[in-house]
Amino acid sequence: MKISDLAALSLRNLGRRKGRTALTVVGIVLGTCLIVVLISLGIAQNQNYDKMLSEWGDLTQIQIWGGSSYTVMMNGNVVTENQPAQLNDEGIAAICALDHVVAATPQYNPYSLNGRIYAGKGDRYETNIYNIYGLYPEAMEPMGFTLQSGEWLSDDASYGKKVIPVLVGPYAGYNFEDTRRSYDSPKRYRWQGQTDANGNELPPFVDIEKDTLTLTLQSYEDENGNVKSKSWELKVVGVMNEDTAKGWWTQSGFVMRLKDLRMLEEEYRELTGDKSEARTNYDEVYVKVDDMDNVDAVTEALNDMGFTDTYSISDQREQMQAQVARNQMMLGGIAAISLLVAALNIANTMTMAIYERTREIGIMKVLGCELGTIRGQFLFESGTLGFLGGVIGCTIGLGISALLNHLTDILMWVQQTFGQNIDLYAILGDSAYYMGEDNILSVVPWWLLALALAFATVIGLVFGVIPANRAVKISALEAIRHD
Amino acid sequence: MAGIIRTEGLRKVYAVGKERVVALNNISIEVEKGEFCCIVGQSGSGKSTLLNQLAGLEKPTRGKVIIGGHELSAMNENELARFRQAHLGFIFQSYNLLPTMTAAENVALPLMFKGVDKRTRIRRARQELKTMGLLGRAGHLPTEMSGGQQQRVGIARAFVTRPKIIFADEPTGNLDSATSKQVLHRMLTLSKEEGITFVMVTHEPSLAACADRIITILDGKVQSDVVQAEDVKQKARDALMADSKTDTPAEPVAARPAAAPA
Numbered sequence: 151m152k153i154s155d156l157a158a159l160s161l162r163n164l165g166r167r168k169g170r171t172a173l174t175v176v177g178i179v180l181g182t183c184l185i186v187v188l189i190s191l192g193i194a195q196n197q198n199y200d201k202m203l204s205e206w207g208d209l210t211q212i213q214i215w216g217g218s219s220y221t222v223m224m225n226g227n228v229v230t231e232n233q234p235a236q237l238n239d240e241g242i243a244a245i246c247a248l249d250h251v252v253a254a255t256p257q258y259n260p261y262s263l264n265g266r267i268y269a270g271k272g273d274r275y276e277t278n279i280y281n282i283y284g285l286y287p288e289a290m291e292p293m294g295f296t297l298q299s300g301e302w303l304s305d306d307a308s309y310g311k312k313v314i315p316v317l318v319g320p321y322a323g324y325n326f327e328d329t330r331r332s333y334d335s336p337k338r339y340r341w342q343g344q345t346d347a348n349g350n351e352l353p354p355f356v357d358i359e360k361d362t363l364t365l366t367l368q369s370y371e372d373e374n375g376n377v378k379s380k381s382w383e384l385k386v387v388g389v390m391n392e393d394t395a396k397g398w399w400t401q402s403g404f405v406m407r408l409k410d411l412r413m414l415e416e417e418y419r420e421l422t423g424d425k426s427e428a429r430t431n432y433d434e435v436y437v438k439v440d441d442m443d444n445v446d447a448v449t450e451a452l453n454d455m456g457f458t459d460t461y462s463i464s465d466q467r468e469q470m471q472a473q474v475a476r477n478q479m480m481l482g483g484i485a486a487i488s489l490l491v492a493a494l495n496i497a498n499t500m501t502m503a504i505y506e507r508t509r510e511i512g513i514m515k516v517l518g519c520e521l522g523t524i525r526g527q528f529l530f531e532s533g534t535l536g537f538l539g540g541v542i543g544c545t546i547g548l549g550i551s552a553l554l555n556h557l558t559d560i561l562m563w564v565q566q567t568f569g570q571n572i573d574l575y576a577i578l579g580d581s582a583y584y585m586g587e588d589n590i591l592s593v594v595p596w597w598l599l600a601l602a603l604a605f606a607t608v609i610g611l612v613f614g615v616i617p618a619n620r621a622v623k624i625s626a627l628e629a630i631r632h633d
Numbered sequence: 634m635a636g637i638i639r640t641e642g643l644r645k646v647y648a649v650g651k652e653r654v655v656a657l658n659n660i661s662i663e664v665e666k667g668e669f670c671c672i673v674g675q676s677g678s679g680k681s682t683l684l685n686q687l688a689g690l691e692k693p694t695r696g697k698v699i700i701g702g703h704e705l706s707a708m709n710e711n712e713l714a715r716f717r718q719a720h721l722g723f724i725f726q727s728y729n730l731l732p733t734m735t736a737a738e739n740v741a742l743p744l745m746f747k748g749v750d751k752r753t754r755i756r757r758a759r760q761e762l763k764t765m766g767l768l769g770r771a772g773h774l775p776t777e778m779s780g781g782q783q784q785r786v787g788i789a790r791a792f793v794t795r796p797k798i799i800f801a802d803e804p805t806g807n808l809d810s811a812t813s814k815q816v817l818h819r820m821l822t823l824s825k826e827e828g829i830t831f832v833m834v835t836h837e838p839s840l841a842a843c844a845d846r847i848i849t850i851l852d853g854k855v856q857s858d859v860v861q862a863e864d865v866k867q868k869a870r871d872a873l874m875a876d877s878k879t880d881t882p883a884e885p886v887a888a889r890p891a892a893a894p895a
Contacts, residue, residue, distance in 0.1 A: 151745060151746050151747075151748055152745075152748055152750070155745050155751070162733065163733075166733060509729070510731055510732075513725075513729045513731065514731075514742070514746075515714065516688075516690065516717065516723050516729075517717070517718075517723065517742055517743050517746060517790070518714055518715070518717040518718030518719075518721070518743055518746045518747070519714060519718075519746045520711055520714045520715065520718075520746070521710060521711050521714065522711070523746070626690055627685055627690045627691055630725060630729055
């Protein structure tokens with residue numbers, strides 16, 4: 151027998167008992183709809199968490215600390231332990247070679263240097279250099295930093311002798327102080343948002359993109375009171391966008407090529423006559439991963455390499471997701487139970503159908519209908535019940551999801567149209583604070599629909615198996631003997 | 634020459650409560666190819682049980698049923714289904730048409746099980762109904778037809794696959810005598826035209842008289858197995874023919890135009 155004939159026969163049989171078929175389908179609709187809606191709530195919650203976390207920091211970034219030896223107390227003894235792996239240039243190169251790693255760079259802060267940056271006529275304005283950071287220039291763009299104007303730093307480009315190219319934060323100008331004012335005078339400082347008596351905004355002392363900036367390193371006074379110093383011109387090649395999730399220094403810091411910063415350190419050691427071994431390890435290295443879902447794998451790979459002191463926001467994300475998963479499991483369980491009840495209903499419907507059609511089944515068998523065809527016919531019927539319920543359930547679920555996402559709009563419309571006073575906060579709780587499109591309560595991805603549909607169909611099929619086997623076992627002779 | 638249907642020491646025992654009822658006891662018969670064979674006997678004689686055994690609807694307790702060299706008792710249910718599909722046709726006392734299907738769909742049912750596509754099988758079903766004088770009823774449901782019409786649909790359904798053998802269990806049992814004669818006449822004519830072996834259970838002697846062979850069953854045993862002389866059965870058939878011709882047609886004139894392509 152052809153499949154198309156089998157299908158047509160099954161559908162016709164379902165159509166014979168429209169009321170019963172409809173009732174059975176309604177059960178499945180309810181179960182599928184519950185599954186779609188309840189799971190969509192969890193998905194939306196996860197997405198909202200991710201959105202919140204991404205405001206806290208970059209979700210695809212891993213931070214590595216350490217690299218230098220450290221001292222711990224162990225059983226009363228002082229033990230110096232070395233980090234398993236060295237966080238130096240070679241180590242970073244090895245990190246960059248890992249799968250899923252897009253870029254890695256230290257954010258190196260030269261706290262050992264002593265010096266100042268000068269600007270203005272007669273070096274009137276100055277700032278300290280604690281705001282200088284050294285990065286691999288080629289890593290910045292992949293790490294997600296963005297420029298407001300200008301261009302990126304390049305390790306290959308040449309900028310001139312005794313010229314160091316820098317990127318600055320948009321508010322770097324506010325770092326500068328007026329050295330002609332006393333430390334106590336408020337006029338020595340400018341800050342962002344400061345206004346004069348007329349309410350006009352005051353610009354910083356230094357126009358960071360136009361004024362000439364000079365970096366001067368100086369040694370501390372020796373016993374004779376001498377100070378050695380050396381100067382470089384800082385050339386601003388670009389202005390970064392502020393992105394505090396990536397580092398507060400994007401606000402008003404200076405970014406140098408790491409090699410320039412290393413050079414400055416070397417020069418400073420010469421100035422001060424420091425003969426100790428140069429530091430090659432970094433305190434902090436940031437690793438950019440291609441996708442949120444690979445952060446854990448990369449973290450594990452880093453730990454295996456010996457970089458054991460790591461942190462990523464995904465650690466927190468996991469905890470939040472575990473919480474959502476627990477909720478989803480509970481809600482999904484409720485939905486699954488309702489679907490199970492609906493499935494028992496299918497089994498019942500099919501058993502009834504077989505009692506009604508015993509004689510028909512017998513006739514078909516006598517006329518040469520194979521057993522597989524009989525079984526197939528009943529399975530097709532029960533599967534169709536499940537599938538039909540699944541389709542309708544998914545559709546209604548989508549509708550409810552849309553309704554939930556526009557709940558505030560709808561309630562406000564009701565309020566305006568009917569003049570009823572509705573306490574939105576009482577109904578919606580906290581979510582009423584996020585009005586409009588941001589208030590996403592329910593997200594239904596396509597895979598959820600596909601899964602719910604498949605689940606409903608499979609449940610229909612599975613619970614049709616026993617009735618179908620019963621139909622197969624009906625004796626043809628018994629069925630046709632009695633009139 | 635071995636008959637197309639053969640049984641060897643066929644025995645069937647039913648358990649009714651704790652008692653064992655012997656329905657068939659040591660039946661060995663043979664039906665030749667193309668024969669029109671009637672099985673007669675009183676109620677409870679075991680004639681229907683014998684038919685069910687011959688058609689492979691029930692397993693014998695002992696003995697063999699061999700049709701065209703195939704031993705039915707050795708086949709599993711799926712093999713039997715395919716065997717019935719390919720070689721056997723059935724006509725029932727209570728017609729057993731599927732109530733949700735039209736006459737044409739009922740006739741086409743065995744073809745559907747064989748995997749014949751819809752257009753072809755409906756065309757052949759309509760041809761068969763035309764032979765039965767029922768083309769006008771092709772689109773009617775069984776409940777919209779008289780008993781005689783339903784049984785003719787049943788006959789068309791048995792003949793549509795051109796089986797080697799057709800089994801009929803009291804096909805005229807629910808019909809009045811005039812309709813019975815018409816129906817028997819159709820069955821007799823068609824099976825002779827197509828060379829189909831026909832095995833029919835009946836308890837009406839006037840119908841059995843037309844058969845080539847009459848097997849009489851009594852208390853589960855073969856009481857007599859008679860091959861009728863040519864002149865005897867011809868006389869009975871002539872009488873049947875005359876009766877069925879004088880009868881008015883049991884159906885109105887075709888209400889629908891004949892749409893089936895030839």
